[in-house]
Amino acid sequence: MEQRIRDSFAAQSLMKTFGATVAEVAPGRVVLEAPIGEGVRQQHGAGHAGLTFALADTAAGYAALTLMPEGREVMTVEAKINLMSPCIGDRLIARGEVAKAGRRLTICRAEVVALRDGRETCIALMQATMIPVDP
Amino acid sequence: MEQRIRDSFAAQSLMKTFGATVAEVAPGRVVLEAPIGEGVRQQHGAGHAGLTFALADTAAGYAALTLMPEGREVMTVEAKINLMSPCIGDRLIARGEVAKAGRRLTICRAEVVALRDGRETCIALMQATMIPVDP
Amino acid sequence: MEQRIRDSFAAQSLMKTFGATVAEVAPGRVVLEAPIGEGVRQQHGAGHAGLTFALADTAAGYAALTLMPEGREVMTVEAKINLMSPCIGDRLIARGEVAKAGRRLTICRAEVVALRDGRETCIALMQATMIPVDP
Amino acid sequence: MEQRIRDSFAAQSLMKTFGATVAEVAPGRVVLEAPIGEGVRQQHGAGHAGLTFALADTAAGYAALTLMPEGREVMTVEAKINLMSPCIGDRLIARGEVAKAGRRLTICRAEVVALRDGRETCIALMQATMIPVDP
Numbered sequence: 205m206e207q208r209i210r211d212s213f214a215a216q217s218l219m220k221t222f223g224a225t226v227a228e229v230a231p232g233r234v235v236l237e238a239p240i241g242e243g244v245r246q247q248h249g250a251g252h253a254g255l256t257f258a259l260a261d262t263a264a265g266y267a268a269l270t271l272m273p274e275g276r277e278v279m280t281v282e283a284k285i286n287l288m289s290p291c292i293g294d295r296l297i298a299r300g301e302v303a304k305a306g307r308r309l310t311i312c313r314a315e316v317v318a319l320r321d322g323r324e325t326c327i328a329l330m331q332a333t334m335i336p337v338d339p
Numbered sequence: 340m341e342q343r344i345r346d347s348f349a350a351q352s353l354m355k356t357f358g359a360t361v362a363e364v365a366p367g368r369v370v371l372e373a374p375i376g377e378g379v380r381q382q383h384g385a386g387h388a389g390l391t392f393a394l395a396d397t398a399a400g401y402a403a404l405t406l407m408p409e410g411r412e413v414m415t416v417e418a419k420i421n422l423m424s425p426c427i428g429d430r431l432i433a434r435g436e437v438a439k440a441g442r443r444l445t446i447c448r449a450e451v452v453a454l455r456d457g458r459e460t461c462i463a464l465m466q467a468t469m470i471p472v473d474p
Numbered sequence: 475m476e477q478r479i480r481d482s483f484a485a486q487s488l489m490k491t492f493g494a495t496v497a498e499v500a501p502g503r504v505v506l507e508a509p510i511g512e513g514v515r516q517q518h519g520a521g522h523a524g525l526t527f528a529l530a531d532t533a534a535g536y537a538a539l540t541l542m543p544e545g546r547e548v549m550t551v552e553a554k555i556n557l558m559s560p561c562i563g564d565r566l567i568a569r570g571e572v573a574k575a576g577r578r579l580t581i582c583r584a585e586v587v588a589l590r591d592g593r594e595t596c597i598a599l600m601q602a603t604m605i606p607v608d609p
Numbered sequence: 610m611e612q613r614i615r616d617s618f619a620a621q622s623l624m625k626t627f628g629a630t631v632a633e634v635a636p637g638r639v640v641l642e643a644p645i646g647e648g649v650r651q652q653h654g655a656g657h658a659g660l661t662f663a664l665a666d667t668a669a670g671y672a673a674l675t676l677m678p679e680g681r682e683v684m685t686v687e688a689k690i691n692l693m694s695p696c697i698g699d700r701l702i703a704r705g706e707v708a709k710a711g712r713r714l715t716i717c718r719a720e721v722v723a724l725r726d727g728r729e730t731c732i733a734l735m736q737a738t739m740i741p742v743d744p
Contacts (some may be wrong), residue, residue, distance in 0.1 A: 217536055218387035221356065221378040243356040248474070251417050252353035253396050258389025280388050281579060282603055284419035284554055284689040284736060286716045288709045304693045310603065311691045313653060318636055329708055329716060331527060331689060331736045333603065335578065339383070416714060419554040419601060420687055421581045423574045438599055438642055443740065444686060446556045446599060448583045464573055464581060466554060466601045468687055468738065470713065486632035488657035491626065505643040513626040518744070522623035523685050524663025531658050550658050609653070 209234065209266050218258060226266075232302040234266040239295050240318070245297070251291030256298075256316050259264075260285060261305040261312045263300030264312035268334035271305045283308065283332035291327050293320030310334040343409070344369065344401050346354035353393060361401075367437040369401040374430050375453070387425030391433075391451050395420060395465040398435030403469035406440045411471045416444065418467035426462050428455030438466075443471040478544070479504060479536050486588050495535075502572040504600040509565050510588070522563030526568075527588050528541035530555060530600040533570030534582035541575045546606045551579065553602035563590030573601075580588060580604040613679070614639065614671050623663060631671075638705040639671040644700050645723070656696030661703075661721050665672035665690060665735040668705030673739035676710045681741045686714065688737035696732050698725030708736075715739040 206229040213219060213226050213236075224238035236259050240251040261283050269278045287303040316328040341364040348354060348361050354371075357379060363370035372393050375386040396418050404413045433450040451463040476499040483496050483506075494508035503554050506529050510521040539548045570584040571580060586598040611634040618624060618641075620633050629643035638725050645656040666688050674683045705719040721733040 212382045215382040216387065217378050217380040218389055243352050245352040246348040246411070247347045252351065252393060252394025253418075254353055254389055257392040257396070257418075258387060261388050261392070278382070278424075280422050282419065282552065284390075284417065284422040285387075286708075286736060286738060287405040287415050288711060288716055290414075304691075304731065305691060311693055311733075326709065329718075329736060331734060332693060333691060366488060386618065390537060421603060423576060431561075439556075439557060439596065446558055448599075461574065464583075464601060466556060466599060471595055482652045485652040486657065487648050488659055489670055505611070513622050515622040517617045517620040518682070522621065522651040522663060523666050523688075524623055527662040527688075528657060528659025528665070532660070549695075550692050552689065552691040553658075553662075555686065556687040557685050559686075 205270055213328050216234040217227040230237055231270050234263050236263045236298045237295055253287055256291055256328045257285055258294055259298035260316050261313040264332045265315040267300035267302050268312050271302055272336050277339045278334050279337050281333040281335050283329055283330055285330040287328050289325055289327045294317035295319045331337055340381045340405055347434045366405050367402055369398050369435045371398045371433045376460045388422055391426055392420055394431055394433035395449040395451050397436055398433040399449040401439050402435035403445040403447050406437055408473050413469050414472050416464055416468040416470050420463055420465040422463050424460055424462040428453035430454045438443055475538055476483040487531040501540050504533050504570045506533045506568045507565055507608055523555045525556055526561055526598045529568035529583040530568055530586050533568040534584040534602045535604055537570035537572050538582050541572055542606050548604050549607050551605050553600055555598055555600040557598050559595055559597045561588055563588035565589045610675055624674055636675050639668050639705045641668045641703045658692055661696055661733045662663040662690055664701055664703035665719040665721050668703040668739045669719040670739055672705035672707050673717050676707055677741050682744045685738050685743050686730040686738040686740050688735055690733055692733050694730055694732045696723055698723035700724045
């Protein structure tokens with residue numbers, strides 16, 4: 205299961221553009237990391253909400269995929285994200301978890317924390333709906 | 340007002356990374372465009388939800404900014420996006436609009452369409468809350 | 475189709491509790507009305523967010539149902555509502571519309587306006603995801 | 610602080626209509642309960658999403674209020690709710706918690722469980738944004 209997630213993740217060119225990596229894969233849980241690099245900023249030099257969303261959504265989607273039968277893929281139906289603090293620091297960690305794996309839909313939650321001088325600040329919370337699809 | 344938006348947009352390195360441009364600025368409305376390029380894909384070659392979100396959020400945020408007094412900045416409090424169709428095509432157009440400019444918060448909506456062989460498909464709808472901040 | 479919606483609506487005891495009525499049924503669109511009565515208030519005497527949500531969600535759900543084959547029912551997967559102004563006035567009007575009727579999911583939007591001395595104030599905007607179910 | 614919450618809750622006529630009660634008040638956390646009574650149903654006899662939302666939103670709002678200075682009130686800016694299972698059972702329990710109390714906004718989460726023959730089923734998850742207001 206972990207290999208399936210890692211292979212799929214490696215095929216996402218946006219994750220490569222962001223320099224993101226898979227930090228953890230467990231049943232119902234996926235953790236991603238990425239630097240807050242030069243090319244992902246908003247107008248004041250903080251990380252862009254698009255970076256935060258992309259990591260949260262990807263972590264949540266793969267968390268859902270860990271609980272699906274082999275051969276299925278997952279798509280985001282919708283996601284809602286609260287951006288609570290500016291995205292400032294060296295790196296982001298996005299932790300996605302399955303809240304409820306239903307027959308037709310999977311509900312996930314994710315949090316994104318910014319690492320700055322070794323201290324974590326929670327900068328975003330997501331609640332999202334995932335749907336299995338045939339590849 | 341338009342110059343203020345364009346200058347701020349030009350300072351967003353993520354928009355540069357995405358090759359995004361400002362197509363239209365009007366009071367309460369901002370339209371952005373970006374190619375669905377090589378480096379912004381998910382695992383099956385479609386555009387990543389992070390790209391779609393980033394454009395919708397940026398268009399919505401700048402739409403809010405058009406109605407704020409000079410010298411204010413805007414931040415996304417939260418955003419909810421429905422991803423309705425795969426992000427397939429040549430380019431994305433993100434249209435952000437102010438639904439209600441309140442005293443303390445501004446509510447925006449955005450739609451993202453994919454252009455494929457000249458035909459538009461609506462791939463995402465966003466509803467978001469923006470807050471003015473001091474720079 | 476209209477009779478099907480009206481019969482289903484009449485079977486919702488919460489709508490009876492709220493004194494709500496069906497004002498309009500058209501393909502992809504349903505409008506409901508309800509008084510801001512004595513028993514539906516929050517602590518300051520305005521209408522409760524639960525009333526506003528219930529009407530918006532019900533209007534959106536039935537709007538989705540108008541486009542589904544006979545014999546199907548509809549359930550709300552999730553809904554996001556912005557409450558933009560206090561719910562003050564004599565009556566609420568909730569207008570639900572289908573934004574995209576997909577094969578597996580239907581995306582709806584709704585607005586709720588308060589009527590006060592004949593003038594409309596938009597108090598809420600909803601974006602929601604509906605799913606067809608077998609009864 | 611608990612008395613302030615209980616007095617405010619007692620002034621909400623919708624909560625009286627629903628037969629809801631305050632089960633717990635702690636800093637950053639409020640738990641409400643209500644029967645799934647005769648007058649709060651949807652067309653198939655399950656509890657209406659409006660009931661579930663009203664309890665989740667009220668629990669979340671009061672959870673936010675527990676952390677605000679005396680004399681402030683709280684309003685819901687927006688709320689997003691996933692409805693994961695039908696609202697079937699004898700009673701609902703809504704647990705609201707503060708996820709982040711910011712200077713200008715407070716982010717809350719809530720879960721709603723249905724009690725059926727003594728067993729809990731999680732039927733809904735909410736993520737919401739609250740704002741302090743002067744009374």
